[in-house]
Amino acid sequence: MIQNWKRWGAIVLFFPLALLSLELILRISNPPALRYYRDVKLLHAYHPEYGVTLEPNESRFVRHYADLWQGQFTTNSLGLRGIEEPIPQKPKLVCLGDSLVMGFGVSDEDTFCSRLGGLEENGLSYQSLNLGVDAYGSLGSYKRLKDMSTKIDNIKTVLFFISPNDFTMPEELRAQGILPDDENDALHENDPVWKKNFRIQFELTRISYLLQALKLAYEQTKVKFAQTKYLIAADTNLLSSSPLVYLRETFILPVKQKKCEEKDEFICPTPLQNLNVICSDSPVDPNSLEPLPETTTRAYDLMIELSKEKGYRLVPVILPMQIEEVYCRQLGKFNALGGYAIRAKKYLDSKGIKTLDILPYTDKMCGREFTLHGQTKKAGIQDYYIPGDGHLTKLGNLWAAESIADALKDYK
Numbered sequence: 001m002i003q004n005w006k007r008w009g010a011i012v013l014f015f016p017l018a019l020l021s022l023e024l025i026l027r028i029s030n031p032p033a034l035r036y037y038r039d040v041k042l043l044h045a046y047h048p049e050y051g052v053t054l055e056p057n058e059s060r061f062v063r064h065y066a067d068l069w070q071g072q073f074t075t076n077s078l079g080l081r082g083i084e085e086p087i088p089q090k091p092k093l094v095c096l097g098d099s100l101v102m103g104f105g106v107s108d109e110d111t112f113c114s115r116l117g118g119l120e121e122n123g124l125s126y127q128s129l130n131l132g133v134d135a136y137g138s139l140g141s142y143k144r145l146k147d148m149s150t151k152i153d154n155i156k157t158v159l160f161f162i163s164p165n166d167f168t169m170p171e172e173l174r175a176q177g178i179l180p181d182d183e184n185d186a187l188h189e190n191d192p193v194w195k196k197n198f199r200i201q202f203e204l205t206r207i208s209y210l211l212q213a214l215k216l217a218y219e220q221t222k223v224k225f226a227q228t229k230y231l232i233a234a235d236t237n238l239l240s241s242s243p244l245v246y247l248r249e250t251f252i253l254p255v256k257q258k259k260c261e262e263k264d265e266f267i268c269p270t271p272l273q274n275l276n277v278i279c280s281d282s283p284v285d286p287n288s289l290e291p292l293p294e295t296t297t298r299a300y301d302l303m304i305e306l307s308k309e310k311g312y313r314l315v316p317v318i319l320p321m322q323i324e325e326v327y328c329r330q331l332g333k334f335n336a337l338g339g340y341a342i343r344a345k346k347y348l349d350s351k352g353i354k355t356l357d358i359l360p361y362t363d364k365m366c367g368r369e370f371t372l373h374g375q376t377k378k379a380g381i382q383d384y385y386i387p388g389d390g391h392l393t394k395l396g397n398l399w400a401a402e403s404i405a406d407a408l409k410d411y412k
Contacts, residue, residue, distance in 0.1 A: 019210060022210050023208060023209055023210045026209040026210055026213060027209050032065065033065055034065075034209075034212075034213055034216070035063070035065070036062065036063060036064055036065040037065070037212065037216055038209060038212065039060050039061075039062045039063075039073075040062065041205065041206055041212055042055065042058070042060065042206065043055055043058055043060060043062075043073055043075070044206075045079070045206075046199055046202050046203060046206075048199075049143055049147060050136075050140050050143035050144055050147070051140065051195075051198065052133065052135070052202070053079050053133060053144075054075045054079040054080070054081065054102075054133055055075060055079060056075055056076070056077050056078060056079040057075060057076070057077055058073070058074065058075045059072070059073070059074045059075075060072075060073050060074075061073070064389075066388075068105075068386050068387065068388070068389050069104070069105045069106070069386055069389070069391070069393070071105070071106050071107035071108075071110070072107040072108055073107075073108065074108050078148070078151055078152070080129055080130055080131060080148075081102055081103060081108060081111065081113075081114075081130040081132065082108045082109075082111075082114055082129075082130055083108065084117075084127070084129075086127070086129060086151075086152050086153070087127050088153060089153065089154055090125075090126075090127045090154060091124045091125070091126050091127065091154055091156045092126065092127050092128075092129055092152055092153075092154055092155045092156060092157075093116060093119060093126040093127070093128045093129070093156065093157045093158075093159065094128070094129045094130075094131050094145075094148070094152070094155055094157070094158050094159070095112075095113035095116070095128065095129070095130050095131060095132055095159050095161070096131045096132065096141050096144065096145055096158055096159065096160045096161065097131075097132045097136065097141060097160065097161035097162075097163060098132060098133070098134055098135060098136045098137075098141075098161075098163050098165065098166075098181070099132070099133075099134030099135065099391065100132075100161065100163065100319070100321055100390075100391055100392065101113060101130065101131075101132030101161050102130065102132035102133055102134055103130070103132070103391075103392075103397065104134065104389075104391045105386050105389070105391035105392055105393060105394075105396075105397075106392070106393070106394050106397055110394050110397050110398075111130060111397055112392070112397040112398070112400035112401040112404065113128055113129075113130040113132065113159075113401075114128065114130065115128075115397065115398065115401035116128040116401050116404065116405065119405055119408070121157075121408060121409075124156065126156065126157070129152065131144055131145065131148055132161075135181060136181065137163075137165075137166045137167075137180070137181025137182040137184065137185050137295075137296075137299075138162075138166050138167070138181075138182050138185075138295065138296045138299035138300065139182060139185045139189070139295055139296075139298070139299040140181070140185065141160060141299070141303075142299045142302045142303050142306070145158065145160075145303065145306065146302075146306055149306065149310055155310065155312045156312055156313065157312060157313045157315060158303075158307065158312055158313065158314050158315065159315050159317050159356075159404070160303065160314060160315065160316050160317065161317045161319050162316055162317065162318055162340070162341065162344045162355075163181075163321060164321060164322060164337065164340040164341075165180060165181055166180060166181050166182050166296060166340075167180045167181075167182045167183070167292060167293050167295075167296045167340065167343075168180055168339070168340045169183075177222070177223075177226050178223075182293055182295040182296045182299070183293065183295070185295055186293070186294070186295040189295075201215065266367070266378050266380075267380075268330065268366030268367055268378075268380055268381075269326075269327050269330035269331065269366060269380060269381050270380040270381070270382060272323065272324070272327055272382070275323075275324065277324045277327055277328065277335065278335070278336070279327070279328035279331055279333035279334065279335055280328075280333060280334050280335070280336070281333060281334070282334065283334045283338075283342075284334065284336060284338065284339050284342055286342050286343075286346050289339050289342060289343050289346075290343070291343070291347070292343055292344065292347050296344075297347060300316075300347065300348065300351070300353075301351070304351055304353060314353065315354075315356050315408075315411065316344065316348055316353060316355045316356065317355070317356045317358065317404065318341045318344070318345070318355055318356065318357045318358060318359065319358045319400060319404075320358060320359050320362055321390060322335075322337045322338075322390075323381060323382070323385050323390075324337050325337050325338045325359070326359075326362045326365070326381050326384075327381060329359060329362050329363070330362070330363075330365075330366060330381065338359070341355075341357070341359070345357075354411070354412070356404070356407050356408070356411055357407075358400070358403050358404060358407060361399075361403035361406065361407065362381070364399070364403070365379060365380075365381050365384055365399060366378075366379065366380060366381065367379065368395075368399075370383070370395050379395060383395055383396075384396035384399055
């Protein structure tokens, strides 16, 4: 009997000790494959109103797990990206949006919002503050703005960057269980059980490296399973409907023969590798598109109401975030992915709010000289976006800041 108790006691003690050992091993080794996710996690904090915010007074050097980018990530006392604190009484220009605005991909001083600091307009010199937080949808942005409006004085202009991730999602990603941010907000906005569970898992995974690694592994497994399921269904459908096309696309790979006399020449726009981009000669008819979802329009209405209450200028900005749309623009054509901007613009126009469209400024991208790794080269549109990631590079942020500043000169 005593031996049985000892055996069960050893088993009970083994698991906590094993978990503690794994936690210590992960913290000491800090493996590169997980370091990025850990650093990003610790940059964030739970917020009872809008879920996730940035941890105040943080400073970390973040390096992407696939070495796509690296940079210094700092937050001030309000949890805003950058070390600069709000200057009392100074006119403020604030940037509002998701990870593109927050500036994943570059260091603090290289974000386009930081570069807009000192912008002069109508005799005013603005201090630029970055309210962006990754994964925010329209409603999250409104709540962030409302909160920060009570902590930052003399806000004159709010640049709200409309993201396609707010209310659109390609069918192949939707089939994998990935939903637009506004749709996610609509599902959980009035669900106290979900909010409670979210807070518990957020705080636990922030405390424990091991729990975060396990959660990440679980989420990656779910995504891989959904991707596999989707690909099998797509292949099965193609095989049954067009077997010859399936065989050709699956087993016959075209090989490009490069002739000896061919020389590397600068071509702009450079064809996008591994992307089958379809461009059309005419733009999408706004009346053919679905109206914005209720969560999105409600968030827009609340932002408009807040801007009137606080007396600042709300400027919705359409900054091109999809390289396919930019590529077609370079050819003088149009891409269906730009439909999100048309939908947002149509609704905001109906409310008397003018949008700031930066797509025309992509014409200045091709051929711009810049320095990379000590060498001067001419930029193609790929040089403005991090490959496979979608965020802006250092050059992309510089272009965005210059384009936004120019566009604001003509904004009435």
